[in-house]
Amino acid sequence: MSAPGGHGAAQWDDWRWQMTHRIATVEELGRYLRLGDAEREQIRAAGRHYRWSITPYYASLMDPDDPACPLRRQQVPAVQELDDEIGLPDPLYEQDNSPVDAVVHVYPDRVAFKVTNVCPTYCRYCFREYFVGNEDEHHTRRKIDEGLAYIAAHEAIRDVLVTGGDPFLFSDRRLEELLGRLRAIGHVEIIRFGTRTPCTLPQRITPELCRILARHHPIWLNTHFNHPRELTAEAARACGLLLAAGVPLGNQTVLLKGVNDDAQVMRALVHGLLRMRVRPYYIFHCQLLAGTAHLRTSIEKGLEVMQALRGHTTGFGVPNYVLDTPYGKVPLLPQYLLGRAGDEVLVRTWNGAVWREPNPRGNDPPAVPLPELPDHAYPDAATPRRPFPATRPAAAPVPAG
Numbered sequence: 001m002s003a004p005g006g007h008g009a010a011q012w013d014d015w016r017w018q019m020t021h022r023i024a025t026v027e028e029l030g031r032y033l034r035l036g037d038a039e040r041e042q043i044r045a046a047g048r049h050y051r052w053s054i055t056p057y058y059a060s061l062m063d064p065d066d067p068a069c070p071l072r073r074q075q076v077p078a079v080q081e082l083d084d085e086i087g088l089p090d091p092l093y094e095q096d097n098s099p100v101d102a103v104v105h106v107y108p109d110r111v112a113f114k115v116t117n118v119c120p121t122y123c124r125y126c127f128r129e130y131f132v133g134n135e136d137e138h139h140t141r142r143k144i145d146e147g148l149a150y151i152a153a154h155e156a157i158r159d160v161l162v163t164g165g166d167p168f169l170f171s172d173r174r175l176e177e178l179l180g181r182l183r184a185i186g187h188v189e190i191i192r193f194g195t196r197t198p199c200t201l202p203q204r205i206t207p208e209l210c211r212i213l214a215r216h217h218p219i220w221l222n223t224h225f226n227h228p229r230e231l232t233a234e235a236a237r238a239c240g241l242l243l244a245a246g247v248p249l250g251n252q253t254v255l256l257k258g259v260n261d262d263a264q265v266m267r268a269l270v271h272g273l274l275r276m277r278v279r280p281y282y283i284f285h286c287q288l289l290a291g292t293a294h295l296r297t298s299i300e301k302g303l304e305v306m307q308a309l310r311g312h313t314t315g316f317g318v319p320n321y322v323l324d325t326p327y328g329k330v331p332l333l334p335q336y337l338l339g340r341a342g343d344e345v346l347v348r349t350w351n352g353a354v355w356r357e358p359n360p361r362g363n364d365p366p367a368v369p370l371p372e373l374p375d376h377a378y379p380d381a382a383t384p385r386r387p388f389p390a391t392r393p394a395a396a397p398v399p400a401g
């Protein structure tokens, strides 16, 4: 593909070219989008509050004429960022959960290992804004050594999420070295990557990178697509290379107002991901991050989107909607389990029907008690049920002799 401005395909397809030509001024952005004078001023004002940068590839996917374009909303600074009364700079208190600079340790058996603060594009809703918004800095050898030493000293850590920023912005040589050192720690069973490069810099997924990953299995990878328009031929090629190298792919999406807080858009996204063999894994509720009031939805909106997915698409295409907290992720579910009525449990199915399922009370007090439903809540006559007690056909008589 040719870049706007007459750059050749060889340059466009080179991830290093994309990185060195990242767009970070209104003048450069004006080569991709039609910007009015007021919008230019607003981008300048908001961009001073939180650093911005966009790969030419990602900018080329934006609608040049639509300021509400869902891809623009994710990456182009908006003046509304300056108007957020309740947002916090580090809503997950990650800095308090970091025993050493590069490691976030919340769950006993796994850690996030932040090896760089550089990303191809700086998403306006990134909860690591406290970290990625600074000057580009791959972590120094000292900080990485410190992180590796922490992981090596904690035998309970069996799962390391290598993240950032974007760890795939390491050179191949540095990645190979990092993976080799992690693999040398006996108790590290799996290594996961969190990277948005398949979406914002698919050129980074090269055959050589995939060979490096394949040498250090088991490697898992979660990427980050938010809108069906990001599912391009280039993104599909990048995911195909990773899959061919044996790397299972999941996707995490952030629920964002005006981007994907809509059942049809979310369904198109998960269907497109499934066609690319990427499993939709998480929908994250947008964090209470400073400058994101215009992007945050209510949790009720997220439940509405989830309800429009469950039963309306392939079961494993339905991601987990979660709220991340400083203590870990909490699943958010529309209410399907209504409660107990005597020896039955009442559930609501995907299409709204209420079903009674026999579930006799046991002798032991249940570890997870269900809410008791009042008798009048769901009148028997209105709700279908499985016959209870269940009747079995009589056993066939055993032939004599």
Ligand code: SF4
Residues within 6 Å of the ligand: 118, 119, 120, 121, 122, 123, 125, 126, 127, 128, 132, 164, 165, 166, 196, 224
């Ligand atoms: S790519 Fe990920 S880490 Fe980087 S700015 Fe976006 S959300 Fe944050």
